[in-house]
Amino acid sequence: MGCCHYPPVIEGCDSAFTVDTSRITFGRGCLSEVGDRARALGMKRVVLFSDARVARLAHFDKVLQSLRAAGLDVAVYTDVHVEPTDQSFLDAARFASEVKPDGYVSLGGGSVIDTCKAANLYATHPADLLAYVNAPVGEGRPVPGPLKPHIACPTTSGTGSEVTGITIFDLLSMEAKTGIASPALRPTEALIDPDCTATLPGEVVAASGLDVLSHALESYTARPYVRRPAPARPSLRPMSQGANPWSDLGCREALRLMGLYLERGVKDANDAEAREQLMWAATLAGIAFGNAGVHAPHGMAYAVAGRVRDFRPSGYPDDEPLVPHGMAVIVNAPAVFRYTASASPERHLEAAGHLGADVRDATPADAGEVLAGRLVHVMRAVGMPNGLGGVGYTGADVAALTEGAFPQQRLLQNAPREMTRPVLSELFHQALRYW
Incomplete structure (x- = not known):
């Protein structure tokens, strides 16, 4: 989608976006x-x-x-x-x-x-x-x-x-x-330097790769930049600007690369092509979300990781409980995208297609289930836990998780649909188990 596919600017909202990034050198x-x-x-x-x-x-x-x-x-x-x-x-x-x-x-x-x-x-x-x-x-x-x-x-x-x-x-x-x-x-x-990934355990590649996937997916489905209130001064324009034509470019390619290479990179440490492509996808998604922002799966993840009790994932240090960041994000994602799909079904379907889902006969009404189903497929393929229950949470924890997530307003306000406390509670309930 280019600029012409964004909604028209309305009074009080911004009409421009800003692109920033670090100088990048990429290569073995x-x-x-x-x-x-x-x-x-x-x-x-x-x-x-x-x-x-x-x-x-x-x-x-x-x-x-x-x-x-x-x-x-x-x-x-x-x-x-x-x-x-x-x-x-x-x-x-x-x-x-x-x-x-x-x-x-x-x-x-x-x-x-x-x-x-x-x-x-x-x-x-x-x-x-x-x-x-x-x-x-x-x-x-x-x-x-x-x-x-x-x-x-x-x-x-x-x-x-x-x-x-x-x-x-x-x-x-x-x-x-x-x-x-x-x-x-x-x-x-x-x-x-992609050579750095050669020694990574598959479990780390899986969790970090799903963080990349979430960066791209959340940025692509974020509230459009033309629906964000205009800043008081241009210099105060936030980094979390919402989806914009620049971030869209990186998101689409990062999602495509995730669909092609994530499972390969997790299962075979000697698959140099897959691990190099995952590194490039991480860079693209980083540039994208650095200029668009992520939303609810990340906002919810901060509570999931912060309140961990006794979960110790394979491939990580086991000296203390830990829910790796990418894992804490992805366990929320299917529930969130079922909810947000109605705000931009075409983007949700397109993202599912980039990740490898068959969307040829899908209708806009199918978007949430198609994307959520594809995410669950990817989670299972790379060995992720079965939702929040898989990292040690139960329905009794939902209220505390909601209170931990709700202050993350920088992220939640970037979502394409409103993220109230009742909505967050329902999403946490839905994220307890997927299969």
Whole structure:
């Protein structure tokens, strides 16, 4: 769909959209470029962020040696928490404040990249943690100025954090995830090397890949940008602008690639083509949702991940309960898209077709069931749990999950249909079990 297929602008709504992204280098072996690129950005003293698992891999040594070969002074931080918390963000920011770097490099999944963004923010513009956190959870204070240069090097084909201005964490006191969204947080450059995915367990590829799928699907079905209230000033236009012609391009291709390669990439670590294509899909979907925004499945996921009790997924560290982000998102998705389909049935059907569903005889009235059915098929094919019940929740948890999700208004208001508390409760009930 191009601009001409969007609804006409109505009074009080925006008539334009803005495109932002990081500078991107994509290709096998490009991690070796990090030292030269850091030096070109004027870095001399760098903090390299990673986590304990990635720090044991060859990718970490390649990045560290490239930085040192470029003559840079490198301080290393590998205490990143998988699924970061407010406390782990503060610990990382404290380290960065002590080192006083003039640039940052992150090597890892979304947890590492997000932690680096937060450390850069709070070390550069110190404030109470909740000052910059999205309202109504935090103050939603604008970032007061630019941050230090940041080169993000993703090692998973999932979050897209390397090209977005969003950072997510668990607010422990609320038992839910929340985040900070600002163009200032977007990494300066992204080095995306598909070789990094060769060592990933299939379970991690599945969860991170379904996050990609959800990014693309939610952005494609989000409220159109011409139905978002116009900002008071153009500079205040949010990143979550709603579906727009630019984001549509990335969403369609990311969905097509997910339909073709996700199952292959999960089941065969030696399928280099599949894993490279999943990495490219993650980049495309990251650029798309960084300029359109996601909606209800992600908003609901923040409560699902934040209130986990004893679920420990295969392929991840088992030292504490965890619902991986992509898994927390996808368990909500079939229920949500059954509900939202009536707002834009043609988009829901088109998305189902890109994912491999047969939509030749489908009518607009079928859109919700066709897309939900395809999502359930994909979930089962890559070994996802059977809805919320599969990660340990019951009907008795729905009220608490609803209260955890409802404050995520930045996301919920981007949905194509209204997400009230009663609606969220019903969606959580429907998401308890799918087969």
